[in-house]
Amino acid sequence: MSAPGTPPASRTPPDERGATTVASRAVRRIAEHAATEVRAAGPVRVSGASASVRGRRARVALDVTLPYPGPLDEAGERVRSHVVDRTARLTGLTVPSARIHVRALSRQDGAEAEQAVATEAGPVPAGTARRPWSQRRLPMGLLTLVAAAACGVLLYEVVSVHVAGRPAARWRVELVDWLSQHGPGVTATDLAAAAGVFALGVWLLILAVTPGKRRRVPLAAPGPGVHAxxxxxxxxxxxxxxxxxxxxxxxxxxxxxxxxxxxxxxxxxxxxxxxxxxxxxxxxxxxxxxxxxxxxxxxxxxxxxxxxxxxxxxxxxxxxx
Known part of the structure; x- marks a missing residue:
């Protein structure tokens, strides 16, 4: 017999009795507040943020306004490291990285600017930095949506015919008949369609091999893995x-x-x-x-x-x- 007050051996261990989840919205709020805690020659303001949580890992991205004058690379790295450490400590999640985008600069005047230059000025570390690559969310999202819709309609039509025994849809029958009677030709419609497909392919190739984000210029990175x-x-x-x-x-x-x-x-x-x-x-x-x-x-x-x-x-x- 077990002693009074001792839980049975078959009871579920404490670490398996439930799970604690942290919402992405809470992680985003914590990261925003953590960024404002940094004093990089002046106050840091956050104009936008996003966060995603998958399991025990979280990724955050912030758009910030840094004070000027001052070394922007050092200020950006200070904000990034503080956001990573503070968010991981308060949420208990693993934050492998944080993306800091300097959206604007706030100019300082008078004694505040002189103090910022005296305390924050320093040599910019040597090194090379590449232009940031765009994620192409809008074109890829539209292309994925169109492809998913077309595949979904075709899949529904095939399943309804072969599983439910329904007759083929009229649009599919007419499409097959048209394709069987109209091979590759040189009509104006065929040439226009071919030109459109060719232009779309060239556009996608350009998006794939070019970095994009032409409105941004890269800054000198203070360390490996840091892109400003x-x-x-x-x-x-x-x-x-x-x-x-x-x-x-x-x-x-x-x-x-x-x-x-x-x-x-x-x-x-x-x-x-x-x-x-x-x-x-x-x-x-x-x-x-x-x-x-x-x-x-x-x-x-x-x-x-x-x-x-x-x-x-x-x-x-x-x-x-």
Missing amino acids: TLERAAAAALLRDAVSDVPGITRVRVRMGRRGARVRARLGFGDRDAARDAVRRAALAAADGFGLARPLKLRVRVRTEPTWRAPAAHEEGGSTR
Whole structure:
């Protein structure tokens, strides 16, 4: 006999009496809150997040806004590691990785920016980074949906004929008759259909061999397995703000590419050559804070406003009369 209060040996062990599951929504909320806990030279804001839980493993992805100026690669890695550790500790799940997408940058001014540069500035680790590859969710989803619908209709028709003994559907009979009477030809309809199928195949091949995500530029990775990107629009806005601070510049247009940027500025007053050099220096100084994987190729053009007048000539010893 067992002692009083001792459970029978046949009773189910405690670790097999039930299961605890954590919903994906809860994991997403925890990851969002964990990202905001990081102080990377300023507050980190989360604009979007997603999470998926399969068994005891969870994967999370976050769209964040990082403070600027500051090393974006180090800030992104700090957010990623903290989100992974914090989410795993609070949920009890295994979080193998977290994808951090820098959606935008929040500019800091005054003493806050000076403190951020003094505390967070550092050398960008050397290395190469590849462009991120798009998952092609929309085209693959549409193609899968169309293929699944066609296969489902055909499967239902075949099963209903061979199992339930129903007559074949009219559309299938007419399709088979049409195919038996119309082989490959050179009619306008056949050529249009062939051209459409060919264009679809070429489009799918292009999607398969190209990385996509042309609106992002890769940043230098601080370590293996870390991939950071920056939106072109955010980089262009920061370059435009930096160039706008140059004295005499009235209007600025910036076009950001994958490997370079084109800056078009208008000069209202001052020397044009000096303004061009100042614009180049300001743009390069702003680009150095991005932490790009490759050096930025910069093209600068400064044009004068219609009201611009050349500065008055002065001699070295004084003004002329």
